[in-house]
Each structure stands twice: as C-alpha cells, then as structure tokens.
Amino acid sequence: MARSILEAIKQGEWDFEPKCADDDSIEATGALPGSTEKLSVLAERLAQGLPLWHPSDRRSYNDADRE
Secondary structure (H helix, E strand, O other): OOOOHHHHHHOOOOOOOOOOOOOOOOOOOOOOOOOHHHHHHHHHHHHOOOOOOOOOOOOOOOHHHOO
C-alpha cells in the first residue's frame, strides 16, 4: 500500500486517502495561501503522507480569519 498520494498515483491507486492524523501530528502554518512558503509546507505534508490541511492553517491575508 502506498504511503503518500504521489506513491499511490505511481501505482495507479486513484482513490488513495492519507491516514487521518490528529491535529498534534501536523503543525499549523501561518504562511499565506498561495505563497512559496505555504506550497513548501503542503509539499512536505504530501511527501510524508499526511493530510494537506490543518484546521488552524492561515486561510487569508487577514489574521482575523485564522482559527
């Protein structure tokens, strides 16, 4: 079984979902959506087979929108 979405795609597993992870195993990021920093964080999560999103990730330019 694939460890990450990238491995799954290479193996032809198009319905792969990463294992659920508790919010403590993924560090939230304050990087702006679409920024190079945010894309790097997402790429690292992807490579580790983790879910891409954390509930406390920054969602917009306005910090008030952050949970």
